[in-house]
Amino acid sequence: MILKVSSLEAHYDGVQALRGVDLEVGAGEMVALIGPNGAGKSTLLNCLSGLVAHRGEIVFDGRPLARMAPHRISRLGLLQVPEGRQMLSGMSVYENLVLGRLALSGRNETYDLSDIFRLFPVLEERRNQQAGTLSGGQQQMLAIGRALMGSPRMLLLDEPSLGLAPVIVKGLFHALRSLNESGMTILLVEQNARLALAVSQRAYILERGRVAHHGRSREIASNSEVIEHYLAV
């Protein structure tokens, strides 16, 4: 297991957002994390990235991440593409990508600029454009490309399909699938459960801060009871 989370709890000013979550991701897996609004999905990713204080244990590649600063966790190769893309909008596409390089921090390089331009050709055409002026889909590609520049050992994606047209989402998920097929470990948070279950091997359903159900994605997708109960879409 490259990532092992046990009894994870997190609070925001008295409101409990995670109530003892156990979750595992194996190397090379794509695991989906789905659940309704406010279930705690983003909170979970932010605990993994060190942005939200928590209790419980997070072990990444044999190393406990307790109280590690976010930039150190990123430099270990556990890289998050946050919800809403979070462009550095005053900087050019190229500058955003080059910044992503920082997380590499002496680890082996597995992706370089040309790989990213191959995966998302539009970024090469727009390399000098300000990131804030890109379209939503282009921004999502840049956010993922920027994380890849740090040669992640595991990617955390928070709702990459948010606000994108279906045809763009289709292209994006195609890219994610090919990333995973080339060996990238991915934990994918999605509102679009059908899509997430279609590309992932395993899935966890989070509800009100707890894992309500988990198993093979194909089985969950065909279990109408689970779908209806937790993911009425």
Next chain:
Amino acid sequence: MMLQQILNGIASGAVYALFALGFSLIFGVQRILNLAHGGVFMAGAFVSFYAVDTGVPFPLAILLAMVVAGLVSVLIDLIAIQPLRRRSHDIEYAAIVSTLGIDMMLISVAQQVSNTQVLRFPFGTFPIQFFTIFGLRISLLQLVIFAAVIVLTGGLGWYLNKTSFGRQIRAVAENPSTASLLGVSPSAVYLQTFFIAGALAGLTGVLIGLSFNSIHFLMGEPYMLKAFVVVVIGGLGSLTGAVAASLLLGVLQALAVAYLPTGVPDMLIFAILFLVLLVQPNGLFGAAGMAARVGRK
């Protein structure tokens, strides 16, 4: 005569710019008003004076003043800002109080050290020499000031826009948590900007101490006020705005002092500040000059 006043005004405006750049940089990156910036400026002047006094060559004394002022500034971040940041994300108001406290501490230390005296550089510390160019008299000190301002503002612009460190600073200025997800350490960036701002303030302290041949424990306070004016007129966080507004302030002040009765110049300057804010609440450069801007929108 008028041209001469303008030239002198540009020279003092250039010094304000060095001071205001650091103040504006810290605001742009951390969103805090560092009220101890004037204290750091004064500390720089003090260090250079005591260095010269103990026989250190003047150029070395300037360097020493910049480094010590930079380190004092870093200490301010460590003592007065970072502990606040660990507890909360909204530290704007708390930081005003804590940096004001540090400023008072710096002032009282300086008052003790100097025995409330005005310090003056020994005669001949800096050669007093004048040149005449196109009928305008310009001192060697003014030439040095021009050169320093051009090199340092240009250097800062280059550093921010063309180097990896500069990119990290701009990334943190725009969004610290996104930057940290990319492997940037915001606290390292904060220390770095405090050092740069402090070193610039320290140099300004030396240049002002030299220009008026007067160094005293309260010398930072009027400059703090000018920095506010400049930074608000220039647009908070806009570095080009800070430089342009400094030059404007310097020239206006020189002209007002030359042609208006005593007391009127300051009134005029604050009246202008008020007018600018009425017409352009974000400052003259609030929207333009994005490239040289550090900070969140």
